[in-house]
Amino acid sequence: MQTDEHGLPTGAGGPAAVRHYDAAIHALLHFRAEVDAETSAALREDPGFPLANVLSAYLGLLTTEKEDARTARKGFRKFRARVDASRLLPRERAHIEAVERLLDGDLLTCGARLARISEEHPRDALALIVGHQIDFFTGDARSLRDRIGGALSAWHEDDRHYGHLLGMYAFGLEESGHYDRSEEVGLRAVEINPKDVWAIHAVVHTYEMQGRFREGIAYLDARLDDWSTGTLFNVHNWWHYALYALEAGDTARALEIYDDVLHGPDARETALEMLDASALLWRLLLEDDDQTARWAALADAWAPKAREPFYAFNDMHAVMSYVGAGRITEAEKLIASRESYVASERPGVTNHAMTARVGLPVCRALVAFRRGDHGRVVELLYPIRHRVNECGGSHAQRDAVQRTLLESAIRGGRFDLARLLVSERINVRPGSPFNWLKHAAVAEGLGDRAAAAAARAAQCQLRKS
Template sequence: MALEDRYGLPLSITSHEAASAYREGVDLMLAGWTGTAEALERAIAADPDFALAHIARARVHAFYQQGDLARQKAAAARELVAKRGTERERSHVETLALAIEGRLPEAIAAMRKHVDTWPRDAMVLSLPLGAFGLFAFSGMADHDRARHELCVSVAHHYGEDWWFLAMSGWAMTENGDVARGRKVTERGFSLRRQNAHAAHAVLHAMFEDGSIDEADRLVEEWLPTYRRAGILHGHILWHQALGALEHGDAARALAIYADVLQPSATQAPPLNVITDSASLLWRLSAYGHAVPKALWLEADAAAQKLFPKSGLPFADVHMALFDAATQNRDALAARLAVIEQRLAEGKLPAGPVVPAICRALAAFADEDYAACAQTLAPVLTEVVRIGGSHAQRELIEDTFIVALMRNGELPRARSLLDARLHRRPSLRDTRWQAAMA
């Protein structure tokens, strides 16, 4: 009898043990759960020539920025699938390999072609989804809509699948259909509670509809089931820290930072390490709360090792937060020079918004709030191009609002806040009191 994955797609394998371990590993990966690497290693041990297990393992390495290992596994998968693999498996391996190698336009094109033919290949479909997916980091201004439309196009192939409901619901939320997105995401979450991506997506919906206290309770009740080594463990607590800031509770936000977000304490992937730490410390400071200089210096030292060179715009913007907050003008100038060179060569799909944000953050740190506001105002609608989620990108709008406040433009700042409160009426206004003082 032919062996299949959980979505009914045939696997070029005869080992039931390898197939079972692979199915487990894929499910754990789609759930953002611990044990993913171990399950995939068991699949490889049971059948060393099973290409799909190798490429899945490569993807886990890529999550943790283990580039050499990821590329080695991807190369091995390509060789193996050429010897023993169906057309679907060869396309599967090639698409994931292109993504792992950072060849985004080619990976997106390959993904679209693959999903058109094999829409139930969830591993490939997962590539463009989420805040750190191929679409988000493509530089597209409409990546939120693109994710939603892609999910709509394949929804009839998935039905009540726990993974698909959670991810398609989140795509709805990010695309502005928050009420429906939350409902769909919560349905997926109910089908599999051991799903960190679903818990995370629900928190995003709660962020968007202003259910801050409800989000806090969700984290408190659900997180004990999720090990600290989980890929989203720290980031889920980052969401809880944002909720604390909505209440003006800087002490709680700093306690969460010290416990799980500080680089010396976290077990998160490198991109989460720098984005979660930089954005939380920056928000604390921008809202008028004291942030010990030592926290910035420690986090900056770790960040410079993790992302020494310019590359991914989302990472570059967060590295600019470190450079600005620590007054490391040389590091910021060097990063900006590379960014601007890539822009001039047409190799920066996100466009001029990236250097503009970096300059604005430096101006803010120098207390030149007029320059910060003037630099950000023309590009605010383009911030979406850097990728990430709306909750993450709101940092830039927050910086703009505080710059207006500190530059004496309170009516303009208040109009932006009123628009936000109109979208999210349950939000409190507490966090802005210290910023306006």
């Protein structure tokens, strides 16, 4: 029986199919486009190769786009129609069950099935990386950490992908608030494999969450050739660079990155990349920086992606683009569509609950913000501020929602609430100039001019240092 490079048996028809499968997993761990070509090559060698069919389905389902999911569903059904599952290996059957739950929109059960595979086969790299992404899409920080941490003891320093496991673990540690350990593990992962863009991303997140923007810029500059081109993930890491630029007060540099990378002429216009474009421009909108032309182009790109409900996190960022472009009617149309969706019965569909509990309140709040109804924004966002993670993404990505709540609290005269929110932020990230700028605004609102002046001085000093 053929085995993959991690020593696990496969039902592949020959060694060539397995070589392509191993190459596909390697490319996937590097977020390289070659993953598609290698998966297709494995299927050409053996159209009935179970794990290659499973991998192909996962790739289509994890783009968070409805059309890709339709294509994946169609292809996987053809495979299932011609395979006798009873003749497959137990691990292959378990992956098929996980894919089927994902096809049904049940991310949580899919994640649980993958966790069971990892429990029994901790060296199954496919189960680990797909499970890690499911945890990310559902905002489950503990699983982001423990799914990988629970498998690490079965891996060794001389495994080709050991460093990639460390990179995933570092991200889980960061999302769980273990910043010192995350930095240590992430740096070790990059030391093992300098091209591990997910590990670089984990280190960058750690610096972001501590307000260490100068170190973040220096780290990304030093490793520019390792992360900035050649992967499907370079756009997101450029987004992090743009966030650092905003903290440094360099809006021009952030917009240069936007135009060159996030949503420039060569943009691929995938939902996962347009999220970053929306999130960057929304931070500027909150500071009354008018980017109407950029918003208009982005809203045009979001329109075909947001016609149907599929992933609430995408909906939120599509609404940001409509609001930013002044196309409130389109934002309201999307909201009405999701209200109808939530009113229907969708048992087991994870996005249904995401939309009801988080997606819709956030979308409504974004429209209310544009209308200047800051009391309504607070009414919508304050009750859900500790469960925004349920719609997926990272702490850094979801901060756009938290900033919206804070800004409306300030503009709506809710200074006691704003003081609380700013105090929370500063005591987690005292090195963030943005936090001190907002502390100054709150202090002014409370009539404490001395505190406002001190906060502004702290903000200036942090940007100069």
